[in-house]
Amino acid sequence: MNDSSPWAVIFAGPSLPSAHRxxxxxxxxxxxxxxxxxxxxxxxxxxxxxxxxxxxEVTPTVWHKEILWAMAQGIHVYGSASxxxxxxxxxxxxxxxxxxxIFAAYRDxxxxxxxxxxxxxxxxxxxxPAVTEAMVNIRATLEKAVAENVLDSWLIARLTxxxxxxxxxxxxxxxxxxxxxxxxxxxxxxxxxxxx
Numbered sequence: 509m510n511d512s513s514p515w516a517v518i519f520a521g522p523s524l525p526s527a528h529r530x531x532x533x534x535x536x537x538x539x540x541x542x543x544x545x546x547x548x549x550x551x552x553x554x555x556x557x558x559x560x561x562x563x564x565e566v567t568p569t570v571w572h573k574e575i576l577w578a579m580a581q582g583i584h585v586y587g588s589a590s591x592x593x594x595x596x597x598x599x600x601x602x603x604x605x606x607x608x609x610i611f612a613a614y615r616d617x618x619x620x621x622x623x624x625x626x627x628x629x630x631x632x633x634x635x636x637p638a639v640t641e642a643m644v645n646i647r648a649t650l651e652k653a654v655a656e657n658v659l660d661s662w663l664i665a666r667l668t669x670x671x672x673x674x675x676x677x678x679x680x681x682x683x684x685x686x687x688x689x690x691x692x693x694x695x696x697x698x699x700x701x702x703x704x
Contacts, residue, residue: 517554519545521561522629522636523589539632541591543568550578557585559592564626572599579603587611590625590642610644619644626676640679646671658704659697666693667701 515534519541529537538549540561549557557578562570575585575595579602587596588607596606597614606615613619621643628639650667653659659667670687671679685698 515554516556516558517549517552518558519560519562519592520558521632522627522638523560525635527635541570543571544574546570546578546585547574550574550581550583553581554583557583559585559587559595560589562591564591564622570595575599575604576602594622594625613644623676627679628677640677641671641681643671643676643679646679646681646684653701653704656704658700663693663697666691 517536517538518529519538520529521540526537529535536554538545540563541559542563546557546559559570559575569591572595576599579585584605585599585603586605586607587593587599589610593606593608593611593614596604596611598604600606600615606612610619610625614624624643627642630637630639647668650659650664654661654664667684667688670691671684674683674687681702685702688698689695
């Protein structure tokens, strides 16, 4: 790390919008990472690079090799929440560090699919508003609904199955509840969930 480098560079977007980020001069925030950007940041030699969010599909995603290269330069690379958790689970045997429940679920094989963390969202200028729901958020919401006695636990499996069957670009609560009603699930708990 040189004198002009930040202590930590963090790539974040919809998982950690600017309004919820700590303000600290040692932290430099970047939009969700794209292929090649982590390498460019690593050339400035920060002590830490954090990956929370990143682009994929139509925009090339962050390469495993650029993460491995950054770590070979002595930079500690952490991943959490979204593409960061996924990459950390893939690369933790090589020294990338994961943070949080989503990372642990990928590392332990509880989650396997990339679509678990995929969402559509608006631009940075609007604070990355989510247009769809991440499957990991649907799972967490359903667990909390059971814990708060909004839903009976038997409904979790059915609603999870419906949510998982939706393409990530169509994964919204309205679509899940609509399909649940069409499959004959009882309307009262669905209405309670929607209100909750």
